Amino acid sequence: MDVYWFEQSENDVPADDEWLSTAEQARLQALRFVKRRNDWRLGRWTAKNAAASCLEHSSAKHVLSTIEIRAAKSGAPEVFVSNQPAAATISITHRNGVAACAVSLCAKVALGCDLELVEPHTEAFIADYFTDEEQEVLAQTAKAERFALVSLLWSAKESALKAISEGLRLDTREMNIQLERGDFERSLKIRVEWHPVVVESKHHGTFAGWWQIEGNVVRTLVASPTPYVPKMLATCYA
Numbered sequence: 001m002d003v004y005w006f007e008q009s010e011n012d013v014p015a016d017d018e019w020l021s022t023a024e025q026a027r028l029q030a031l032r033f034v035k036r037r038n039d040w041r042l043g044r045w046t047a048k049n050a051a052a053s054c055l056e057h058s059s060a061k062h063v064l065s066t067i068e069i070r071a072a073k074s075g076a077p078e079v080f081v082s083n084q085p086a087a088a089t090i091s092i093t094h095r096n097g098v099a100a101c102a103v104s105l106c107a108k109v110a111l112g113c114d115l116e117l118v119e120p121h122t123e124a125f126i127a128d129y130f131t132d133e134e135q136e137v138l139a140q141t142a143k144a145e146r147f148a149l150v151s152l153l154w155s156a157k158e159s160a161l162k163a164i165s166e167g168l169r170l171d172t173r174e175m176n177i178q179l180e181r182g183d184f185e186r187s188l189k190i191r192v193e194w195h196p197v198v199v200e201s202k203h204h205g206t207f208a209g210w211w212q213i214e215g216n217v218v219r220t221l222v223a224s225p226t227p228y229v230p231k232m233l234a235t236c237y238a
Contacts, residue, residue, distance in 0.1 A: 112162030
């Protein structure tokens with residue numbers, strides 16, 4: 001199954017709101033806090049452009065305004081074009097002024113993506129959110145690599161939670177992350193490759209996906225059915 005990946009930063013988002021639909025502009029006005037408004041606009045801009053590219057629509061502002069990203073009952077984003085459901089499944093994530101959107105042109109697919117930063121996490125965090133097997137792997141990891149591995153495992157869990165449409169309502173210890181140790185060690189030297197990951201959930205089955213570390217940014221994507229290596233979408237403003 002093909003899956004596409006698209007990223008944008010806050011600097012890519014237009015100052016005006018002409019690319020938002022009337023309903024989306026009303027939603028934006030209802031958001032009280034500046035950071036929430038900025039994150040919401042960034043996420044919508046990224047998702048609309050990703051959807052437009054995959055659905056072969058122009059990315060002109062008046063066209064983007066006909067593409068809406070609506071929240072399903074579960075909270076998962078859904079794509080509508082001219083008020084009709086689009087044959088696409090998306091997942092949106094944002095972190096530290098950057099947003100990403102994963103897109104599949106299969107309407108019925110479980111899909112989740114996540115962006116994280118490589119940063120310190122406490123032992124209490126690890127004990128609260130990671131399985132015994134994951135904690136054992138972390139205990140055997142050199143201190144210099146530990147922060148990156150914790151961030152990677154956490155990001156994969158976040159992606160799986162989005163694919164399941166549960167968010168943090170689900171106990172993250174009910175899912176176990178499996179990746180090749182050799183891939184992780186190589187990624188610390190060559191941080192631009194996608195590597196496979198498997199997420200096993202006690203109650204929701206198995207998800208396959210991909211991960212990447214570039215600089216201090218971790219990217220993960222999981223889906224069911226199994227996705228091919230993500231295809232990066234180029235920026236295009238037609």
